[in-house]
Amino acid sequence: MFHSFFQLLRRLYYGFWLLVVIVGLGFATVFAWHLYEQEQFQTQLQEEGKLVTVRLQRTDRDSRVIWDKLNNVVYAGFTYRNRPYEVRYLNSTRWLSPGDTLSLLYLAPTDTFGQRQSVLRSVPLRGASRLIGWTSARDVSPEWLALGAFGLMAMILFVVVMGLILRLTSFTGAQTLAQIVLTLFLGAMALYLSYDTWQYYQYDERVSDHGQPMTVRVTGVDRHRVRGSTHKRSFWKRYEYDATVAFRGQSRRIAIDADDYDRLAAGDTRLDVRYDPTVDDFIAVNYSPDSSKLIAALVLWVMFAAFLRTTFTSASTTQQPVPPTQ
Known part of the structure; x- marks a missing residue:
């Protein structure tokens, strides 16, 4: 009796906190949709205003x-x-x-006025090469970024709601639905990372093949941890390196490899690069593309395959008819 009572209290406790999370996620989802509507309106203003x-x-x-x-x-x-x-x-x-x-x-079509101001603004590179902190999201319009944020928040909200239903009612169908949504999310992320990695390698190849060879003067070098390997207890410590160079009276940051970093940190001030004026970007001659992006995409595809198999197994188990009792 007491065991059932405390089990009920535990379910209510976890259900309460899940409800708090759902309210927060609901607000974030509605706000993301608001951003999308604002950006869609801004697009109309810029094209027809x-x-x-x-x-x-x-x-x-x-x-x-x-x-x-x-x-x-x-x-x-x-x-x-x-x-x-x-x-x-x-x-x-x-x-x-x-x-x-x-x-x-x-x-005129909607007879409305608006202020020309993008809600979502891209972060300026400030003279840094696109190969530093690469992401193809910089090429996506703010309208699509807001729509993507809405889809992400809606998916998380759906999964948490299914978790609350499962916690309060033990309805196994909620778990199956949540697994399906998570599987679709992993598939979408795997596709995005694959596209982002392909674009990264294409950009690296373009600047390398079409860039004009030259030697620039280095004014400073920097080394910083890669995101995901910054924890003190992390056994995987990986760094990214970049050099600040002087070019046409401006300071520019260029991605370099570990060997160039060690050489420049020791006092050398010359760096062989290729400059592509069509994209106004540099690449060091000895720079090699970051293979971790490809590894991350492959890992996500493996996770997607595993979740897909688990989801199909769970769905078939849930739909299997229960044999009648004698």
Whole structure:
């Protein structure tokens, strides 16, 4: 009796914390969809928007939606072609007041105004080669990045909800559904990493083949741990190396290998590179592509195959009819 009671309390305890996580994930999922809608609207503004200058008649700084609390937002009212309009404006540098003029983009098909400002901004490379911290996500539009973030959060939310159902009801079908979603996620990640690795090797080959050979002066070198091998207890310690060089009055960072790092750290200041002006990027002559990206993609494909087999086995076991009792 007491054993069943404490088991029920434990289920309720874990169910409560799962519910808290679900609320947080639900908020994150809705916020990701909000970002996607904002980026989709920004794309329409940039393609079809007409620049219009209006004079403000009123401003309202009260928060109307939960997203307003995350930024300095003002709702500005004005008249355009004898019709009243209101726009949600992200006020980052100036204090807007009635009587001020404001430049906005007008979208005729939807008869709406908007502010030209991307919600998701790519991090500038600041003179660094794309081979440093490579990711093909830099080529993806903010709209698709936001949609991808929404899909990821929705998938995590679904898995946690299935976990809560399984915890409270012992419904084995929830576990099967969660396994199917996780399997699809691993397959998608394996595809993305494979594409990202292929793009990485293609970019390395392009700069190597089409780059102009030259020698540059090195002003500094750096070594830093690769993500995933930074824990103090990690037995796998791998480093990435880069060199700062002077080129046309600017400082540029170039990916180098361990041998070049040791030579330059010892005092040498000359580095043989290839420069491709079409992409404005460098590659060291002795630089070799990072094979860990290929290994990571292969590991994900192996995990996907294992999860796929487990999921099919679990699904067939769940659907197997129970023989009638005599």
